[in-house]
Amino acid sequence: MSDYKAYIYMNNAATSWPKAPGVAEAMAESVCAIPGEANRGGVEDFDVFMEVRKELAALMGVSDPLQIALGCNSTWGLNQAIFGYPLSKGDTILYTKAEHNAVLRPVHRLMQKGIQAVALPVNQVGRLEISTLRKALEEYKPKLLILTHASNVTGAIQDAEVLVKEAKEANTAVLLDVSQTLGCVQVKLEEWGVDMAAFTGHKYLLGPQGTGGVYVRPGLELIPHIIGGTGIKSDQKEMPEEMPLHLEAGTGNEPSYHGLLAALRWSIEHPADAEALHARTNRLSRGLEELGCKVIVPEGVTTPVVSFIIPGISSADAADILTGSYDIILRTGLHCAPDIMEDIQMPGGTIRLSLSRFTTEEEVETVLEAVQELVESGV
Numbered sequence: 001m002s003d004y005k006a007y008i009y010m011n012n013a014a015t016s017w018p019k020a021p022g023v024a025e026a027m028a029e030s031v032c033a034i035p036g037e038a039n040r041g042g043v044e045d046f047d048v049f050m051e052v053r054k055e056l057a058a059l060m061g062v063s064d065p066l067q068i069a070l071g072c073n074s075t076w077g078l079n080q081a082i083f084g085y086p087l088s089k090g091d092t093i094l095y096t097k098a099e100h101n102a103v104l105r106p107v108h109r110l111m112q113k114g115i116q117a118v119a120l121p122v123n124q125v126g127r128l129e130i131s132t133l134r135k136a137l138e139e140y141k142p143k144l145l146i147l148t149h150a151s152n153v154t155g156a157i158q159d160a161e162v163l164v165k166e167a168k169e170a171n172t173a174v175l176l177d178v179s180q181t182l183g184c185v186q187v188k189l190e191e192w193g194v195d196m197a198a199f200t201g202h203k204y205l206l207g208p209q210g211t212g213g214v215y216v217r218p219g220l221e222l223i224p225h226i227i228g229g230t231g232i233k234s235d236q237k238e239m240p241e242e243m244p245l246h247l248e249a250g251t252g253n254e255p256s257y258h259g260l261l262a263a264l265r266w267s268i269e270h271p272a273d274a275e276a277l278h279a280r281t282n283r284l285s286r287g288l289e290e291l292g293c294k295v296i297v298p299e300g301v302t303t304p305v306v307s308f309i310i311p312g313i314s315s316a317d318a319a320d321i322l323t324g325s326y327d328i329i330l331r332t333g334l335h336c337a338p339d340i341m342e343d344i345q346m347p348g349g350t351i352r353l354s355l356s357r358f359t360t361e362e363e364v365e366t367v368l369e370a371v372q373e374l375v376e377s378g379v
Contacts, residue, residue: 008363009329013152013180013203013305013354019263020206026262027208030255048257052211053244055264060178060197061188062215069247070213070257074179075102077198077214080247081175082106084222085144085196089114094136094172095146097339098126098153102198103146103177104339118142122343125298126151127158130166137170144173149187150180153335153352154344155281155305156298157185164192173220179203179212183267184303195220204303204356206267207260210253216243224249272357277304280364281355287368291375296344304355307346310371313379315351321379322351326370330354 009017030048053065062068071077083106087093095107097119107117120136122128128147136142145167150157164174173195178187183204189197194217201211216222224239228249233240240246281304288295288308295308310318319332333349334341341347353367 007327007329008366010353010355010359010363010367011329011331012356012359013155013303013335013352014331015202015209016204016206016356018358019208019259020266022262022266023206023208023259027255027259030258035254048254048261049252052257052261052264055261055268056199059182059187059264060199060215061190061192063190064218066243067218068213068215069244070211070252071248072210072253073202073212074177074198074200075212077200077212078102078175078177079106080214080222080225081196081198081216082110082146083225084247085173085175086223087115087143090116091144092116092118092140092142093144093146094118094120094133094140094142096120096122096128096148097343098122098128098148098151098337099146099339100148100152100177100179101336101338103148107146116140119339122151122340124344125296126154126156126340126344127298128163130159130162133163133166137167137172141170142172144175146175146177148177148180150185150303151337151340152180152305153307153337153340153350154296154298155180155302155307155354157181157301157303160194161188161192164194168193180303180305185301189215190217196222201256201260201263205260205263206356207263208256210256211260214247216247222247226250277355277357277359278302280304280359280361281306283361284353284355284364284367287364288371291368291372293371293375294346296346296350304359306353306355307344307350308353309346309348309350310375313374315349317379318374319351321374322367322370326366328367328370 053068057065175196176194179200182199197215201207202209230245285306293308315332322328331352
């Protein structure tokens with residue numbers, strides 16, 4: 001078995017590691033127990049999905065947990081929201097060039113069906129400027145704005161409160177992708193007026209893969225993108241109207257949701273030291289700049305993500321060396337967000353280091369030492 005402790009893991013924007021204490025144990029216990037999924041398993045004394053919804057509602061700033069539909073990841077949630085929102089041929093939607101392929105590809109499919117989709121440019125750190133949004137809202141009169149709360153490439157967090165307010169004043173619904181922020185920074189969906197929000201459990205919520213979903217504001221009914229069994233109202237030809245059954249077809253990932261519940265409850269009891277994490281992220285980005293790297297350093301609030309390139313060395317080669325010779329787990333390339341690269345002036349992609357609450361100061365210094373050796377070697 002590999003000695004995982006020998007690695008320095010800095011790919012948390014993709015999937016967090018290590019997971020919160022208790023996650024693996026909760027999942028193992030669920031696998032060994034009699035299946036107890038609500039409405040299907042016959043053991044209804046504990047509904048893990050409802051318990052997860054309650055914890056997520058508090059974390060998202062949502063008053064009714066039943067407005068949260070649970071699926072397998074944020075891609076599932078984004079597809080439910082994008083294809084489920086009532087649009088007609090000729091309608092216009094806006095999205096930003098900072099979006100992930102989980103948005104870009106569904107939007108491309110909508111365009112094939114006659115929906116006009118307009119990509120909004122972002123600034124050099126990946127943020128949507130309010131003036132850009134205001135102009136587009138006035139020009140296109142869109143039905144829907146799709147907005148990532150934070151760039152998975154640069155870590156720049158959007159001012160969601162301001163941007164959502166601007167869109168709502170223009171009678172434009174908002175789908176907010178909080179995959180990169182939930183569990184990392186404060187999210188207030190109801191207060192901000194968000195109509196839909198997609199999320200995942202395996203990033204900064206410290207839960208396992210196979211968890212995620214979508215929040216839908218009360219009064220908004222989506223067209224279910226996936227249909228099937230719900231365990232109740234089996235005589236109906238259509239999906240039940242009430243949330244979350246309206247969007248939750250098929251058997252849920254009960255073991256992984258036991259793991260996510262363990263992670264959510266652990267995080268409540270052990271709040272992250274945001275100041276310490278920011279300091280380590282800042283040390284890493286400034287240290288890379290001092291070594292001559294081209295680093296994207298957004299001002300203001302960010303997630304713990306640092307994207308950079310080493311002049312004279314291809315990102316792919318640098319990443320191979322840092323992983324192969326120094327055991328640093330990172331990500332390189334376009335990060336499933338190809339459209340942002342032109343706007344942030346990194347057309348070939350970046351090397352991305354993404355920290356977590358478990359990243360130590362020693363690990364940051366070790367990474368900087370490794371990059372320094374790489375720079376000095378001139379590979």
